[in-house]
Amino acid sequence: MKTVAAPKARVSDSSVRRLSRYHRILEDLENQGCEVVSSARLAELAGTNPAQIRKDLSYFGAFGKRGSGYRVHELRARILEILGLTRSWKVVLVGAGNLGHAIFSYKEFTRYGFHIVAILDTDPSKIGQAWEGIRIRPLDGCEEVLAATGAELAVIATPAAAAQAVVDRMAKAGIRGVLNFAPREVEVPRKVALRTVNITIELEGLTFDLRGRNEG
């Protein structure tokens, strides 16, 4: 009864994002030597309210102590479990252009157990190069690469036109999750997890907020 149970209800996407946020705050608190934290304090740091935090956590169990709050280290461990981060995840990067290189060089996610184990591209001038010892391989061999490395997640950093075909192929080859940076909506089979990040759409969110408003 110590492990985190399956959630009692469907948990919203925003709730999951908040859990990621809480986790980062708890890391900071732990580094500062803070041992216990209340939902009120955590809410203040996360920019939300205490009830939201207690509700988010309550989907997965009861991790606090009435009267005192949450033990920082323990709550952090619980959230890691909830997010599926108690093990490491192997990632295949598809697309060795500028964006692919930036993602590869971005060491932040290594801290959370995400490891790029393979790089794929179609460009013959890229294939055979290596980044930090990882050989760039032809997309055509992706099935073998997935099998050999055991990668379960794919990060798509290809041009828009290539994205859907790449994702189809990865899905067939057994990929379990896809993070798509290509500026094109892609479809995946039901059982494959998907998120898309589109820089232009984020910029449009800003200009929507500013539209009409005058400068100053």
Place this chain on the structure above:
Amino acid sequence: MKTVAAPKARVSDSSVRRLSRYHRILEDLENQGCEVVSSARLAELAGTNPAQIRKDLSYFGAFGKRGSGYRVHELRARILEILGLTRSWKVVLVGAGNLGHAIFSYKEFTRYGFHIVAILDTDPSKIGQAWEGIRIRPLDGCEEVLAATGAELAVIATPAAAAQAVVDRMAKAGIRGVLNFAPREVEVPRKVALRTVNITIELEGLTFDLRGRNEG
């Protein structure tokens, strides 16, 4: 009475994202020579339902023709107005590392009127270099750079530790919108628009969905 009015109610973030999506689909339809589209067809292409589309649009006006649907070209124009994309937006890029370079090289958003007009960094070895003719300038001169270029949006591609200070400074210098790629939550004054993109949090969204599930 032809222009797009201020929305009748507070419009949700997800609704704004969908409008961006509709816009892309309408572009495709227009390129295919399609002149008219119904909410049913658009919903099919966008992966949502017809009522959602009509509701999203109804916040801003009545753009369709009963009995036939929406004129593709006109609706596209309306959505551009809604999103604030009928003019171009000057963007300052802060951080000339890998990620900054990838964003700079990413030409997709140029098509929608976003233009990087300045690049800032603190690294002396970067300062003075130029990317496609745009000189990398010291962050210390950011007030002058903003004034001289008229940039209204900032894309933050700095390390986490630098992000808040950079954003504070930009805000003081009159920036109107911030797109933050640094892996750190930042605060901005009320009147500044903000979006944050955090790759690790997106990956955690995937592992949350997969946690517990077995492979295969």
Place this chain on the structure above:
DNA sequence: CGCTGTGAATGTATTCACAGCG
């Protein structure tokens, strides 16, 4: 007593269903 955990209440987003226009 001070806090959590949670059912109930509120607020928000999505979907339904149909009146009404082209």
Place this chain on the structure above:
DNA sequence: CGCTGTGAATACATTCACAGCG
């Protein structure tokens, strides 16, 4: 008639408020 535009209904997310435990 076929579709949009929209109030009403439903579903969902957040916040309240308090019982109950440490």
